[in-house]
Amino acid sequence: MTEIALRIEDLSFSYQTKKALDNLSFSVAAGECTLLLGPNGAGKSTLFSLITRLYDTRAGKIELCGFDVKQQTRQALAKLGVVFQQTTLDLDLTVTQNLRYHAALHGMSRKLANQRIAEELERLNMQERRNEKVRQLNGGHKRRVEIARALLHKPSLLLLDEPTVGLDVPSRQGIVEHVHRLASEQQLAVLWASHLIDEIYPDDHLLILHKGQIKAKGTIPEVLSMTHANSIHSAFKQMTQEGVS
Amino acid sequence: MSLLHFLRAMWGIVGRELWRFIQQKERFISALVRPLIWLFVFAAGFRNTLGMAIAPPYETYILYEVYITPGLIGMIQLFNGMQSSLTMVYDREMGSMRILLVSPLPRWFLLICKLIAGTAVSILQAYVFLGIAWFYEIQAPIQGYFWILPALILDGLMLGALGLLLSSFIRQLENFAGVMNFVIFPLFFMSTALYPLWKIQESSALLYKLAMYNPFSQGVELIRFALYGQFNQDAFIYTLAAFITFIIAAIIGYTPSKGMMTRKGGE
Incomplete structure (x- = not known):
């Protein structure tokens, strides 16, 4: 079933x-x-x-x-994983910092968080942008980060x-x-x-x-x-x- | 849900807030410039006009700058509390608050974390201000700089909770100007931050009552006594009671089934 x-x-x-x-x-x-x-x-x-x-x-x-x-x-x-209509990323933080914040809210250890962040960014071809501030990303890339974030806690x-x-x-x-x-x-x-x-x-x-x-x-x-x-x-x-x- | 989850989340929220504060240099500078102008310009100008009688915790005649310093620390925390509230309204309008609210943690806990984060930032600002004041020869006993810490924590929590409570009522960022006029200014001017109670009483009995029951006054007095190594029990109880009242009201304000969130909804 x-x-x-x-x-x-x-x-x-x-x-x-x-x-x-x-x-x-x-x-x-x-x-x-x-x-x-x-x-x-x-x-x-x-x-x-x-x-x-x-x-x-x-x-x-x-x-x-x-x-x-x-x-x-x-x-x-x-x-539940959510991607809202408006961007809900912190523009002044890097991609990784944004994802780590979400991982902390879901109680993940630093090691597990790093592993999941690497997996999700890899899947979305965003690994090389991980240390960039979100403000520098275009709309499509911001969305990808938000999807990665929504999936971090599986x-x-x-x-x-x-x-x-x-x-x-x-x-x-x-x-x-x-x-x-x-x-x-x-x-x-x-x-x-x-x-x-x-x-x-x-x-x-x-x-x-x-x-x-x-x-x-x-x-x-x-x-x-x-x-x-x-x-x-x-x-x-x-x-x-x-x-x- | 483990204790570790709560601790990790708290560190995540507090760490993020501190990091943002360090990154935003303009915010740090402007938070310091405001009380420093009051100290260097306003207090210096009124030094000869406003005579200060000997009253606890002071054991001798003091300069007006010395009197006003705890009030300006209160001002730093007041503005910081309101700034946190502004950030909450902004985050709600921009949507980033949603990420916090949909995390699998109780809402009261999330609000407490936000509160701790804001208080930590305000304490950092207060100590930097005290450091500058030291070089301006406004110097308290060394142990006062230690005893002031618990007072700063309680006062910061109380004013931060007030900010959270206000943010649960404010729908749009534009309404925030009203907070300036109807909350910050009355709280600050109707308090013991700029002039002692006995002086207010000489001018107006009503103003005296308002200043006495103003929680901001009590927070400032708690700081003032702590800076001179003394414990003001009445101010402590009053500030603690105000903190508990504000935080409970704020938590209710942010509870979906009871608070303002539902009534604020819209497509």
Whole structure:
């Protein structure tokens, strides 16, 4: 049986009177890459803030590898690697210093941290940049460092919040390929928020979110047959234009 | 979760803060220039205007510069506490705070680590200031430089906790100017940093009460007495109580289910 890395049940969230998420239920299994598609304001960032426990879950349940985010926060967060939409690196520190800081937050010894940092940087072809200050790196390289950082503590679920925004095409492709490889080779579960259709791979799962509700979920053929659309682009358009005058 | 994990994380957070401070030379210099201007310019100018009666911990007549020195150390720690708070708001706006908050550690522990880091930086600044003041012939008994350390730790923690509490309320960096006007200036001017309580009482009974119950005043008095090898018990208890109150409120402010974080949310 495939292990479920992320399970969300009946999740709702409101900002005072405005409902941001409405009764969401879905799961992401190990080795599965799920693309969370939705226009701006669909509720993607709210969902990520709830999974990472930046906001409190008031209605519904979120489990990471079987740990309830609300009740067993620390065990749950230990299983999670995150790349946020905005760069969250310290620009005045070097690549290695940034990664060591993250390793310290996860309680790694210096020896283990150095070993993992070398492994992850090697995998992303960033070894030679390890002593450079992050400020000197371009957008694509910064993103690679953030992905390396998110993987240092060997999480079971990787959350990516529009990580390719603002990157050039080769950098974007590099990151998309790398993450898909991680999912298939390391059985990593990936939840990737995006609004770029061309980042989808044929084996990916899709989750279309609009105005806080799941409009479609499943594999690409499942979503296409559900919407009677001939492409993901038109399925997405159809789902997200409902109710728009 | 082992003790080792907590220690490694604490060292990671404190080490990062100290490293950043050493790297940012402008921050170090500006943190020192502010109290030094007060000492060299303001205090020197008022030397003849403001006479100081003999009052504990002083056993003789003192120059105004001598009186103001503990207040300026308090000022260093006050600005540092607010600077830490500014950094928290900045980090939250820029997103780097998220990395800290999604690490598998209790939030209270992360806040305490931030607090220790900020206090360590402020103590470093205070000792450099005292060193410069020594050459300006503002010299306390040698043992005072040792006894001041615990006072600096408690005062730094108290003001840092106040900064953390404020940062849990401030949504945007722009609002920080308000902190300057509504927190730093009132705390500093309505205190015993610049003039003793009895002198304030002569001018206004209300101001006297405000200055007496101002936690910043109590922190400054704790430092003032410690610098002369004396222990001011009332100031200690008051500062400790203020620290406990502020840190508990800050932890509540940063707790997702209870605090301000949820209400601040938005897409």
